[in-house]
Amino acid sequence: xxxxxxxxxxxxxxxxxxEIRRSExxxxxxHQVVKDQLEKNKKYFLLNLDKVEFIDSFxxxxxxxxxxxxxxxxxxxxxxxxSKKLFLVFQVTMLxxxxxxxxxxxxxxxxxxxE
Amino acid sequence: xxxxxxARFINVEPEKKILSVYxxxxxxLITSPFTIMKTFRNANFLHKLGKNSLPYAYLLxxxxxxxxxxxxxxxxxxxxxxxxxxxxxxxxxxxxxxxxLVFLTRMKWFPLxxxxxxxxxxxxxxxxxxxxxxxVFNPREIKKIIGFVGSGGILGGLLGGLxxxxxxxxxxxxxxxxxxxxxxxxxxxxxxxxxxxQRDDLPDESSEQKKKDGKQSVTSAxxxxxxxxxxxxxxxxxxxxxxxxxxxxxxxxxxxQYNGIVGNTFEGESNLASFYGLFNAGVMVFAxxxxxxxxxxxxxxxxxxxxxxxxxxILVFLSFGILFSPIIFFAIAIKASDKSLSYSxxxxxxxxxxxxxxxxxxxxxxxxxxxxxxxFARGIGAVVVFVFIYFKIPMRFISVASxxxxxxxxxxxxxxxxxxxxxxxxxxxxxxxxxxKSVSDTLDLDYTKLVFDTLESKNRSEILYSMHVxxxxxxxxxxxxxxxxxxxxxxxxxxxxxxxxxxxxxxxWAYITEDKEEKEDLKTNIDEVMSLKSYQExxxxxxxxxxxxxxxxxxxxxxxxKAIGLMNPDSPLVKRLIPLVxxxxxxxxxxxxxxxxxxxxxxxxxxxxxxxxxxxxxxDVIAALAKFGKxxxxxxxxxxxxxxxxxxTKKGIIKVLSREGNQKAADILTKNLDDIEEELEDDLIDSxxxxxxxxxxxxxxxxxxxxxxxxxxxxxxxxITRCIELDETEQKEISRSLSNLFKLLGxxxxxxxxxxxxxxxxSGTKSSTAYAVxxxxxxxxxxxxxxxxxxxxxxxAAQKDK
Numbered sequence: 001x002x003x004x005x006x007x008x009x010x011x012x013x014x015x016x017x018x019e020i021r022r023s024e025x026x027x028x029x030x031h032q033v034v035k036d037q038l039e040k041n042k043k044y045f046l047l048n049l050d051k052v053e054f055i056d057s058f059x060x061x062x063x064x065x066x067x068x069x070x071x072x073x074x075x076x077x078x079x080x081x082x083s084k085k086l087f088l089v090f091q092v093t094m095l096x097x098x099x100x101x102x103x104x105x106x107x108x109x110x111x112x113x114x115e
Numbered sequence: 116x117x118x119x120x121x122a123r124f125i126n127v128e129p130e131k132k133i134l135s136v137y138x139x140x141x142x143x144l145i146t147s148p149f150t151i152m153k154t155f156r157n158a159n160f161l162h163k164l165g166k167n168s169l170p171y172a173y174l175l176x177x178x179x180x181x182x183x184x185x186x187x188x189x190x191x192x193x194x195x196x197x198x199x200x201x202x203x204x205x206x207x208x209x210x211x212x213x214x215x216l217v218f219l220t221r222m223k224w225f226p227l228x229x230x231x232x233x234x235x236x237x238x239x240x241x242x243x244x245x246x247x248x249x250x251v252f253n254p255r256e257i258k259k260i261i262g263f264v265g266s267g268g269i270l271g272g273l274l275g276g277l278x279x280x281x282x283x284x285x286x287x288x289x290x291x292x293x294x295x296x297x298x299x300x301x302x303x304x305x306x307x308x309x310x311x312x313q314r315d316d317l318p319d320e321s322s323e324q325k326k327k328d329g330k331q332s333v334t335s336a337x338x339x340x341x342x343x344x345x346x347x348x349x350x351x352x353x354x355x356x357x358x359x360x361x362x363x364x365x366x367x368x369x370x371x372q373y374n375g376i377v378g379n380t381f382e383g384e385s386n387l388a389s390f391y392g393l394f395n396a397g398v399m400v401f402a403x404x405x406x407x408x409x410x411x412x413x414x415x416x417x418x419x420x421x422x423x424x425x426x427x428x429i430l431v432f433l434s435f436g437i438l439f440s441p442i443i444f445f446a447i448a449i450k451a452s453d454k455s456l457s458y459s460x461x462x463x464x465x466x467x468x469x470x471x472x473x474x475x476x477x478x479x480x481x482x483x484x485x486x487x488x489x490x491f492a493r494g495i496g497a498v499v500v501f502v503f504i505y506f507k508i509p510m511r512f513i514s515v516a517s518x519x520x521x522x523x524x525x526x527x528x529x530x531x532x533x534x535x536x537x538x539x540x541x542x543x544x545x546x547x548x549x550x551x552k553s554v555s556d557t558l559d560l561d562y563t564k565l566v567f568d569t570l571e572s573k574n575r576s577e578i579l580y581s582m583h584v585x586x587x588x589x590x591x592x593x594x595x596x597x598x599x600x601x602x603x604x605x606x607x608x609x610x611x612x613x614x615x616x617x618x619x620x621x622x623x624w625a626y627i628t629e630d631k632e633e634k635e636d637l638k639t640n641i642d643e644v645m646s647l648k649s650y651q652e653x654x655x656x657x658x659x660x661x662x663x664x665x666x667x668x669x670x671x672x673x674x675x676x677k678a679i680g681l682m683n684p685d686s687p688l689v690k691r692l693i694p695l696v697x698x699x700x701x702x703x704x705x706x707x708x709x710x711x712x713x714x715x716x717x718x719x720x721x722x723x724x725x726x727x728x729x730x731x732x733x734x735d736v737i738a739a740l741a742k743f744g745k746x747x748x749x750x751x752x753x754x755x756x757x758x759x760x761x762x763x764t765k766k767g768i769i770k771v772l773s774r775e776g777n778q779k780a781a782d783i784l785t786k787n788l789d790d791i792e793e794e795l796e797d798d799l800i801d802s803x804x805x806x807x808x809x810x811x812x813x814x815x816x817x818x819x820x821x822x823x824x825x826x827x828x829x830x831x832x833x834x835i836t837r838c839i840e841l842d843e844t845e846q847k848e849i850s851r852s853l854s855n856l857f858k859l860l861g862x863x864x865x866x867x868x869x870x871x872x873x874x875x876x877x878s879g880t881k882s883s884t885a886y887a888v889x890x891x892x893x894x895x896x897x898x899x900x901x902x903x904x905x906x907x908x909x910x911x912a913a914q915k916d917k
Binding site: 067085093 | 578643644645646647652654681
């Protein structure tokens with residue numbers, strides 16, 4: 001898994017690529033990356049999952065942990081370009097009620113400005 | 116007074132009373148000429164050929180009987196049954212006159228010819244008589260009139276014997292054979308009257324057979340072989356054939372012993388003739404009185420089995436008597452018993468055994484058994500006698516052979532009783548099943564409900580819909596067909612967020628239906644996500660927020676209730692179900708109840724039991740509690756006994772136990788039978804009936820049930836007596852009481868049989884009602900039979916009157 005960071009309108013966009021799974025040996029997990037950013041006083045995150053090929057429960061856990069950490073500091077974390085499969089998982093688990101999910105990045109960014 | 120006397124012996128419907136009188140005359144007019152012919156035949160045979168020629172006569176009769184069956188079968192194929200019966204009577208009447216003319220020529224072999232001819236006559240005429248009787252009357256009616264009709268036959272025998280005795284030495288003696296022909300002519304008239312009365316009811320089987328079989332050769336269908344095969348292939352008829360054979364073999368052995376002992380006791384022809392005359396008249400009087408006053412009551416009291424055993428058991432006792440003390444007392448006793456009981460009890464019970472057999476099969480069987488086998492068995496008896504004579508074995512030891520045959524006869528009698536009940540059962544069909552059984556036989560209720568809930572949820576919320584689909588996937592029931600049904604777009608459905616995200620490119624779940632691996636991955640993934648600590652933490656916050664909110668969050672509460680049901684039972688969120696189960700909204704409560712059933716946590720049981728008195732969710736609570744199985748039983752039992760618990764809740768508890776349908780549930784329900792609140796009686800009995808219908812091998816506490824049946828029988832009788840002019844409510848009350856009685860009986864006796872009987876008594880034809888009562892008569896023990904059958908016969912008579 002590779003995570004590229006960019007920033008637009010004070011929002012940190014995380015472009016994630018590859019597979020988010022437990023077996024993936026990586027120095028920094030998604031949650032770790034988000035926590036690092038929180039330490040740098042970044043509060044608003046948009047996860048772009050467009051290039052994510054696979055995500056297992058561990059990956060979902062990473063997203064949830066990141067979301068909780070962000071919420072704890074009064075920030076927010078939103079999702080964009082998620083796959084059909086992941087959306088179904090989010091619906092069944094009711095996570096779609098908790099998360100804001102967008103089908104394109106621009107709309108997601110606009111939503112931050114409305115908060 | 117006379118009416119009352121007659122009514123005692125002919126206790127049948129008014130339209131059958133006159134028929135019973137005809138049958139009395141029919142029987143009388145067969146046995147009376149037969150006795151005349153037989154006496155004439157015996158005297159002539161013994162005088163001309165001597166008693167040592169008798170075994171030859173038996174054997175020749177056996178041989179000719181086989182040929183007669185073949186000939187009879189051929190006639191039967193060509194001539195309708197009614198015509199054949201009338202033709203036979205005319206034939207025997209005329210040939211008797213012809214034979215009388217031959218007798219006048221003093222032909223040497225006339226005695227042998229006449230011997231065989233008389234045997235053939237009685238075989239054919241008796242077979243025809245019982246065939247007609249079996250078609251006109253059902254088993255219940257036969258049992259009621261058998262004493263009266265049978266006594267007609269015995270009385271005929273008595274009259275015939277007396278006619279011979281008092282005409283001997285007078286001019287009248289020479290005309291006795293002509294008188295017997297005249298009697299047969301009168302009999303023909305009586306049979307015509309019977310056919311006239313039954314014109315529409317008695318089927319013309321020859322033509323029916325032709326219609327049924329189409330091109331099949333009717334002659335081959337009812338040949339001697341086919342008659343024999345009909346008996347051979349039917350275990351029941353084979354047993355009957357065996358009993359008849361054993362009866363007639365034993366009869367020959369007894370006859371030989373009796374004649375031997377009498378011959379040694381009385382000297383001189385006149386002494387012998389005087390003894391025989393007195394004995395035969397005495398036996399006939401005894402048989403007549405026995406038949407008239409005892410046979411009917413005996414069959415009623417002892418049932419088929421008891422009556423079947425009565426005759427051979429008496430013979431066992433007397434055979435031992437002869438074996439150890441071959442004196443005239445035992446000889447007279449055994450012969451008198453054999454002759455009188457064979458004319459009365461044995462003949463009656465044998466004909467009753469024939470009744471439930473299907474008419475065509477019965478016809479063939481009777482032709483084979485009554486026309487051929489009886490004579491053939493006599494032949495075997497004669498061979499056994501020959502063996503004893505050849506080896507010069509003392510006559511008393513013939514009793515050993517008799518005992519062997521009689522013991523076999525007893526064993527077969529015990530077997531045939533079971534066979535009789537089975538044949539009776541085949542004559543009545545179950546008319547309906549329990550409603551929920553019919554539904555559950557054709558539908559998987561849980562699955563159907565899930566599909567309907569899925570469809571319904573589509574218009575409510577995407578999340579609910581997704582959860583339902585996932586539930587289908589979890590249960591391996593998400594097939595392409597189901598996907599097709601549930602993915603049909605509803606007109607009212609709003610554009611889903613799925614469509615908003617991905618565009619409307621078919622059902623969102625379509626990709627998963629065919630791929631097993633995808634399904635498994637999805638299941639694992641969701642289960643794992645739901646077990647995540649972070650997920651639980653997140654959802655806890657969301658859930659608390661929703662639950663605290665007011666009524667407008669109904670859908671969200673439903674979603675949470677459903678989601679908790681998908682979680683691990685150890686999830687801390689599971690406790691959040693309690694307020695949702697208690698929620699005033701039936702929809703929210705229903706979703707929470709279903710989830711509680713999925714999680715099966717013990718702490719939900721009292722909560723669910725409390726909820727049983729909410730009419731809107733009662734059925735859901737029942738289904739949920741039933742899924743807890745044994746876990747819920749102690750709480751259910753405690754609440755059922757608790758006088759503080761309301762009736763509605765208790766009704767629900769009974770339904771839960773009935774739904775569980777296991778031994779434990781049945782035991783609890785049975786224990787409560789004798790001290791349950793009156794309002795719960797129907798539910799309790801119905802639930803036990805339901806469990807019993809699903810588990811025929813259930814073992815229940817019969818003592819409690821028997822006591823309840825007896826109490827109910829008493830109450831039912833009082834109800835009937837109290838309500839002379841029944842209004843609609845009283846009719847319903849009686850009907851309900853009768854239904855409960857049968858359901859209770861079905862708990863002690865074979866459930867299927869009792870239900871068959873009940874349904875046919877309630878809404879069967881006249882004939883199937885009779886078979887149903889007969890089945891009960893042979894199934895129930897005396898304490899129930901004596902109380903229930905009069906009630907049922909009153910009910911069915913009242914229904915017929917209506």
